[in-house]
Amino acid sequence: xxxxxxxxxxxxxxxxxxxxxxxxxxxxxxxxxxxxxxxxxxxxxxxxxxxxxxxxxxxxxxxxxxxxxxxxxxxxxxxxxxxxxxxxxxxxxxxxxxxxxxxxxxxxxxxxxxxxxxxxxxxxxxxxxxxxxxxxxxxxxxxxxxxxxxxxxxxxxxxxxxxxxxxxxxxxxxxxxxxxxxxxxxxxxxxxxxxxxxxxxxxxxxxxxxxxxxxxxxxxxxxxxxxxxxxxxxxxxxxxxxxxxxxxxxxxxxxxxxxxxxxxxxxxxxxxxxxxxxxxxxxxxxxxxxxxxxxxxxxxxxxxxxxxxxxxxxxxxxxxxxxxxx
Amino acid sequence: xxxxxxxxxxxxxxxxxxxxxxxxxxxxxxxxxxxxxxxxxxxxxxxxxxxxxxxxxxxxxxxxxxxxxxxxxxxx
Numbered sequence: 001x002x003x004x005x006x007x008x009x010x011x012x013x014x015x016x017x018x019x020x021x022x023x024x025x026x027x028x029x030x031x032x033x034x035x036x037x038x039x040x041x042x043x044x045x046x047x048x049x050x051x052x053x054x055x056x057x058x059x060x061x062x063x064x065x066x067x068x069x070x071x072x073x074x075x076x077x078x079x080x081x082x083x084x085x086x087x088x089x090x091x092x093x094x095x096x097x098x099x100x101x102x103x104x105x106x107x108x109x110x111x112x113x114x115x116x117x118x119x120x121x122x123x124x125x126x127x128x129x130x131x132x133x134x135x136x137x138x139x140x141x142x143x144x145x146x147x148x149x150x151x152x153x154x155x156x157x158x159x160x161x162x163x164x165x166x167x168x169x170x171x172x173x174x175x176x177x178x179x180x181x182x183x184x185x186x187x188x189x190x191x192x193x194x195x196x197x198x199x200x201x202x203x204x205x206x207x208x209x210x211x212x213x214x215x216x217x218x219x220x221x222x223x224x225x226x227x228x229x230x231x232x233x234x235x236x237x238x239x240x241x242x243x244x245x246x247x248x249x250x251x252x253x254x255x256x257x258x259x260x261x262x263x264x265x266x267x268x269x270x271x272x273x274x275x276x277x278x279x280x281x282x283x284x285x286x287x288x289x290x291x292x293x294x295x296x297x298x299x300x301x302x303x304x305x306x307x308x309x310x311x312x313x314x315x316x317x318x319x320x321x322x323x324x325x326x
Numbered sequence: 327x328x329x330x331x332x333x334x335x336x337x338x339x340x341x342x343x344x345x346x347x348x349x350x351x352x353x354x355x356x357x358x359x360x361x362x363x364x365x366x367x368x369x370x371x372x373x374x375x376x377x378x379x380x381x382x383x384x385x386x387x388x389x390x391x392x393x394x395x396x397x398x399x400x401x402x
Contacts, residue, residue, distance in 0.1 A: 037358065038358060038359075038360055204359065204360070205359065205360075205362070205363045205379060208360060208363045208364070208367075209363055209366075209367055212367055213367070244360050244364070248364060248367070251338065252371065
């Protein structure tokens with residue numbers, strides 16, 4: 001049987017502090033209607049100064065480890081655009097706080113596509129035999145990127161983290177990651193950029209155009225590589241950038257509304273955290289069930305994009321026997 | 327207004343049908359900046375015609391925009 005990386009557990013973490021559209025209209029020249037009609041966002045979680053990217057990553061990862069109960073974790077990949085420092089990377093500190101000092105741990109930056117790049121990297125470590133179990137985390141504090149007075153970008157972003165535990169398994173079993181499609185285009189590097197926190201620039205119209213084209217194309221390629229028709233897709237899990245973008249992509253792909261998952265209304269754009277946060281949320285509220293043929297797709301700064309398929313696994317079966325010692 | 331254009335406005339762009347008359351301005355019809363881009367991408371994907379964001383924004387009314395699209399489609 002072909003070796004594959006298989007999803008064994010999921011975890012998520014959101015800061016406690018919630019900023020509603022009403023909170024923003026009190027200090028910015030905008031309205032709840034403007035924000036909702038253009039983005040679909042009604043509120044977002046924002047980390048205070050006391051909560052770092054490492055804190056959020058650690059909480060999401062700890063939840064995945066608690067539910068997956070792996071015997072060993074062999075590597076940790078952290079996708080983030082907002083590391084806590086320029087140097088060193090955030091991942092080793094997260095690994096140490098999880099009791100995993102000594103394992104390979106590194107950051108990976110690919111904008112809002114970071115989580116899919118990290119999944120591909122984790123799957124590669126497993127396929128090469130370098131690791132049998134990899135913790136893949138997406139954690140971002142994107143609310144720190146816009147200028148605090150920029151009414152067009154402040155409402156878009158929230159903070160959070162999500163994690164998937166990948167284990168060694170076989171292709172074709174539930175939870176096995178299908179062929180990954182990834183891409184980048186540096187000619188669009190200036191369309192989404194921030195020279196430092198508080199200086200985000202985004203060219204909305206061009207970003208929209210690239211996002212829908214790239215996510216639709218990558219989704220088609222990933223489905224075809226897995227041998228799926230788009231009509232086979234039970235759940236589309238697009239990076240939660242903006243409801244208008246994700247709806248447009250779904251329409252381009254012919255995937256009806258009841259097969260699209262979304263949570264942008266509650267969390268905004270959480271960057272590399274967006275896909276695992278949505279998977280965790282949808283699993284918890286029953287929108288995502290074992291056996292669902294699931295298509296993940298993302299687009300972000302870089303420009304970067306990607307897509308991959310998996311059949312969502314029954315994660316309760318990866319737990320140890322009831323009553324077993326922790 | 328042609329049926330194809332009316333369907334794009336209501337089904338794809340989700341604009342309120344009550345305001346979609348030939349002499350309505352784009353603003354009055356409910357176009358926002360993203361709707362302009364959405365329409366441009368849709369027309370390229372669906373009909374293979376190149377109508378830029380500026381072309382759309384320059385149209386004074388929905389009727390003018392409809393005519394522009396029909397002309398481009400026939401001219402292919």
